[in-house]
Amino acid sequence: MAFKIVVCIKQVPDTTDIRWTEHNTIQRDGLDSVINPYDLGAINLANYIKSLNREVEIIVVTMGPLQAQDSLHEALAMGCDEAYLLSDKKFSGADTLATAYTLSQFIKNFVPDFKLVICGQQAVDGDTAQTPSSLAEKLGIAQATNITKLINLCDDYAIWNKETQLCTQTIKLPLPSLVACSCNNIEINPDINSYIRSQKSQIKILNAESLNVLENNIGLKGSPTQVKNAYRPIITRTTEFLAESSSDAYADFILSEINKCKADND
Amino acid sequence: MTKNVLVYIEIDENKAARVSKEIISHALSNFSDADINGIVLADEQAINLALDDLKKCGVNKLYILKDNLFDTHSTCLFAGVLERFILENKPDILLIGATPDGRDLAPRLASKLNIGLTADCTDLQVDSEGKLLATRPTYGGKMMATIISKTLPDFATVRPGAFKYNPNAVHNEPELVYINPDISGLSSLMEIISSENKPRIDDWTCSEVIIAGGLGLKTKENFDLIYKLAELLKAKPAASRAAVEQGWAPQDIQVGQTGNSVSPKLYIAFGISGAMQHTAGITNSDKIIAVNTDKDAPIMHTADFAIQSDAVDIINSLIQKLSN
Ligand SMILES: Cc1cc2nc3c(=O)[nH]c(=O)nc-3n(C[C@H](O)[C@H](O)[C@H](O)COP(=O)(O)OP(=O)(O)OC[C@H]3O[C@@H](n4cnc5c(N)ncnc54)[C@H](O)[C@@H]3O)c2cc1C
Numbered sequence: 001m002a003f004k005i006v007v008c009i010k011q012v013p014d015t016t017d018i019r020w021t022e023h024n025t026i027q028r029d030g031l032d033s034v035i036n037p038y039d040l041g042a043i044n045l046a047n048y049i050k051s052l053n054r055e056v057e058i059i060v061v062t063m064g065p066l067q068a069q070d071s072l073h074e075a076l077a078m079g080c081d082e083a084y085l086l087s088d089k090k091f092s093g094a095d096t097l098a099t100a101y102t103l104s105q106f107i108k109n110f111v112p113d114f115k116l117v118i119c120g121q122q123a124v125d126g127d128t129a130q131t132p133s134s135l136a137e138k139l140g141i142a143q144a145t146n147i148t149k150l151i152n153l154c155d156d157y158a159i160w161n162k163e164t165q166l167c168t169q170t171i172k173l174p175l176p177s178l179v180a181c182s183c184n185n186i187e188i189n190p191d192i193n194s195y196i197r198s199q200k201s202q203i204k205i206l207n208a209e210s211l212n213v214l215e216n217n218i219g220l221k222g223s224p225t226q227v228k229n230a231y232r233p234i235i236t237r238t239t240e241f242l243a244e245s246s247s248d249a250y251a252d253f254i255l256s257e258i259n260k261c262k263a264d265n266d
Numbered sequence: 267m268t269k270n271v272l273v274y275i276e277i278d279e280n281k282a283a284r285v286s287k288e289i290i291s292h293a294l295s296n297f298s299d300a301d302i303n304g305i306v307l308a309d310e311q312a313i314n315l316a317l318d319d320l321k322k323c324g325v326n327k328l329y330i331l332k333d334n335l336f337d338t339h340s341t342c343l344f345a346g347v348l349e350r351f352i353l354e355n356k357p358d359i360l361l362i363g364a365t366p367d368g369r370d371l372a373p374r375l376a377s378k379l380n381i382g383l384t385a386d387c388t389d390l391q392v393d394s395e396g397k398l399l400a401t402r403p404t405y406g407g408k409m410m411a412t413i414i415s416k417t418l419p420d421f422a423t424v425r426p427g428a429f430k431y432n433p434n435a436v437h438n439e440p441e442l443v444y445i446n447p448d449i450s451g452l453s454s455l456m457e458i459i460s461s462e463n464k465p466r467i468d469d470w471t472c473s474e475v476i477i478a479g480g481l482g483l484k485t486k487e488n489f490d491l492i493y494k495l496a497e498l499l500k501a502k503p504a505a506s507r508a509a510v511e512q513g514w515a516p517q518d519i520q521v522g523q524t525g526n527s528v529s530p531k532l533y534i535a536f537g538i539s540g541a542m543q544h545t546a547g548i549t550n551s552d553k554i555i556a557v558n559t560d561k562d563a564p565i566m567h568t569a570d571f572a573i574q575s576d577a578v579d580i581i582n583s584l585i586q587k588l589s590n
Pocket residue numbers: 015016124405406479480481482483505506507508509520521522523524525526536537538539540541542543544557558559560563575576577578
């Protein structure tokens with residue numbers, strides 16, 4: 001029986017490539033969408049497991065608009081075997097709770113015999129890092145986030161390296177379980193065979209009905225959190241430009257400011 | 267009506283984690299008419315070692331849940347225990363520090379309770395009806411979003427360094443409430459095989475003076491001067507992400523949206539342009555000095571003092587003065 005891995009990816013705006021118009025506003029047109037960098041790490045990890053001489057099947061999934069098919073095509077070219085897009089107007093406006101629920105319904109209905117779910121540690125557009133833990137709970141399985149390395153994979157457990165604030169841990173998790181992978185900025189070049197295969201692979205598009213979801217738990221309706229107000233960060237400081245002077249004089253100024261705040265403390 | 271606020275207190279090196287104290291300080295001075303309580307889950311030994319410090323946190327009641335299985339810090343176990351506690355005690359507001367463990371635990375707990383969670387907040391206020399207004403940076407810090415939740419309790423995680431810890435604001439000792447946690451049917455599902463402590467950069471995010479360097483320093487050799495200067499000043503060095511990406515500094519000392527939030531008395535930015543993602547991490551500094559050759563760089567309008575000059579010249583001059 002194949003060892004099934006579900007990889008969850010998210011398509012995000014390419015925030016590293018923000019261009020400005022001549023009027024100093026963000027150029028929205030032509031802002032590319034890319035696979036969330038941490039999710040490349042997730043794909044890479046799945047590929048690594050596949051390389052361990054096993055009968056591994058990688059199922060890649062994303063919930064998003066139809067354009068997200070581009071990311072799935074890319075994921076297929078990078079070695080994923082099957083791709084699913086969860087797309088429905090009813091899914092829109094989902095916060096992480098509704099997203100996790102929707103993803104869990106997909107996994108329960110379409111990959112019930114999964115062994116491992118791999119997510120990225122966080123999405124760079126929102127940086128919330130909530131979906132993986134929330135999804136693990138909905139699936140009722142063990143989880144570990146901030147995973148940096150797979151040490152050993154056995155039939156019913158896996159051993160991982162995990163980073164916490166204080167230490168690097170080696171942990172053992174039963175299978176099936178979910179890990180969120182904290183390796184970003186990974187470059188994966190599509191390999192030629194996968195690329196050719198991906199041209200023939202069909203992305204399966206699933207709507208709310210086919211996932212058997214409760215309507216009250218998806219999209220805007222299923223999202224307890226709402227944005228009340230969004231604004232540009234306001235800077236309340238008034239800046240004093242120091243008059244043109246020598247670096248020696250500037251250094252004296254800086255030292256006097258440092259001494260001031262050290263004196264405050266005594 | 268008095269709001270019941272519950273702060274999950276993490277233990278870090280035999281003390282209440284700094285971020286937990288920051289959250290309590292903020293709640294004490296910003297949430298009017300609130301009853302602020304803390305909850306801690308740990309094994310016997312960890313509680314005993316940390317108890318003195320835990321008592322100084324400033325909460326009214328401190329719920330202490332002891333179990334020797336808690337030394338695993340297993341999210342599955344903690345989430346299960348907390349769920350039971352919350353269903354029974356019904357706090358109005360629940361707050362957790364956005365540490366790696368907190369960010370692991372909070373979404374699992376929210377998912378269990380089917381409630382909303384606002385992660386990584388940099389500001390928390392309570393409106394006239396007592397609803398939590400949780401503000402967090404999004405789109406890489408280019409925008410701030412204030413989020414409310416339709417469900418109860420209101421639930422947020424808070425970035426370390428986002429609030430100031432004020433030890434003087436705390437006077438009273440808490441009432442200690444020992445509870446035997448009900449862990450029936452829960453298991454930790456995770457086993458720690460080994461654990462290697464990382465070298466600790468102690469509380470640098472709130473040190474008095476932070477000397478930060480960016481891409482404007484141009485070379486690794488120049489960036490090394492930041493370390494030298496910081497050492498001479500007993501200050502802490504920090505870096506922009508661009509400098510980290512060059513390999514000039516470790517990620518641990520990156521400041522900004524995807525690094526650390528800092529709240530020093532004085533933040534000095536040498537050769538940093540001041541992208542929103544960077545400045546998102548320094549807004550709580552008392553004073554900011556920017557040194558940049560470009561007078562139009564954004565940092566030059568974010569700082570209290572803007573110095574248009576070559577950063578390396580000034581750093582060298584400072585080092586020279588301090589070495590004498
Ligand atoms: C999702 C996301 C998250 C991010 N998170 C972070 C984060 O956490 N922290 C962070 O810092 N960045 C972050 N960034 C990156 C951020 O957008 C900027 O790219 C980065 O902060 C720029 O670093 P810098 O100011 O050192 O470099 P630059 O922007 O290249 O600025 C260098 C500055 O040095 C000045 N300069 C040049 N020569 C000299 C000289 N001789 N003396 C003095 N000044 C000189 C230049 O005028 C310029 O202003 C993030 C980006 C994204 C997309």
